Amino acid sequence: MILFNILLVMETNILNIKNLKKTYKYSHLFKTTLTKALNGVTLQVKKNEIFALIGLNGSGKTTTIKLLLGLLSPDEGLFEIFERKEITNNIKKKIGFLPEIPYYNADFTPTEILKFWGKLSGMTKNQLNKRIPEVISYTTLEHAAGRKIKGFSRGMMQRLGLAQAILSEPELLILDEPMGGLDPKGIIDIRKLIRQLKKDGETIFFTSHIISEVEKIADRVGMLHKGKILKVTDVHKNLEEDFLKTIKEYDENDK
């Protein structure tokens, strides 16, 4: 008798976002302006995958990230990170974040900046002495580790931002436009780093409007348009075409 073993692999969702909605309200001189930024964001990010949230400028990518980080609260919908609805400090410690434009004081060196952020996130001196050289080497910033960041290129700042994001060895990385504003060499460096992070076991959620780049590194993408996720798909050869067709169809029905 042949025994068939059916192996059910349970996939863990690191991020589970359901129908998030957010409208910005801005009041000035008795006039209130409303901007609907998110109008139904639903997606799941699985453990150890690279998931890209793609969309045109103004489609709501950064707003989605701000909600996940707890910087804004949603009007509707909910999300879970590591299968938890409540985003406690312990959950936050498992998340590394790279903002769209990382900003640091120009008079500091990468080592000083990493020490400062590491201490803020509760790392001990011993942990930092071991970890800082590791992240500096990981992001190939060795030659600049002791130099003031004044005059750093956009690519170097981005690598420093990534070094900071991975400093406390988070399990989930949230990167807002990690390739934005970089030259081709900078893009290749960041691409390599993101790939390596996946190999090392990280789960990566990043935003981008550069679809040709997303194709090269993401496993799956969510197409965000006018604050709504129109499609979630595996990365495939005609991603750009698929994206443009998907948003065009939506716009035609939305008229």
Ligand SMILES: Nc1ncnc2c1ncn2[C@@H]1O[C@H](COP(=O)(O)OP(=O)(O)O)[C@@H](O)[C@H]1O
């Ligand atoms: N603080 C804010 N106040 C008012 N409107 C905002 C604010 N931030 C973003 N928006 C608007 O929300 C929409 C989505 O913006 P954003 O999330 O930054 O998009 P993306 O990151 O995809 O470019 C845009 O229309 C933008 O103008």
Ligand SMILES: [Mg+2]
């Ligand atoms: Mg943005």
